[in-house]
Amino acid sequence: MATLIDRRNVLVGAVAFVAAPSIGSSALAMGGTVHQIKITRFKFDPEIIQVKVGDVIRWTNTDVAPHTATADKFGWDTLGIAKGESGEITVTADMETSYFCVYHPHMKGEIEIV
Numbered sequence: 001m002a003t004l005i006d007r008r009n010v011l012v013g014a015v016a017f018v019a020a021p022s023i024g025s026s027a028l029a030m031g032g033t034v035h036q037i038k039i040t041r042f043k044f045d046p047e048i049i050q051v052k053v054g055d056v057i058r059w060t061n062t063d064v065a066p067h068t069a070t071a072d073k074f075g076w077d078t079l080g081i082a083k084g085e086s087g088e089i090t091v092t093a094d095m096e097t098s099y100f101c102v103y104h105p106h107m108k109g110e111i112e113i114v
């Protein structure tokens, strides 16, 4: 596990920067709602969110520290989000719904697909 996380840290900046815009624009083209989650004071706000398949969840980090939104079993990952930046995913029917921050594992969030 330690090796996996170390490798992620190295890749975080470049991959997040390239991946986020293309994921976002394809989801928006499908007409999904964009749900905003603020990351502030080492918490996801809101911690629980209700979404539909095809919606977009966008996390925006207001902390100085970088954060991620990462599925508990790593099925999806925003990768590192720096201060003032955002990361997003598109909701799929079979996606993992519990997530955390790989840098601060006490930070947890839940996605409810309704």
Ligand SMILES: [Cu+2]
Binding pocket: 042, 066, 067, 068, 101, 102, 103, 104, 107
């Ligand atoms: Cu964090």
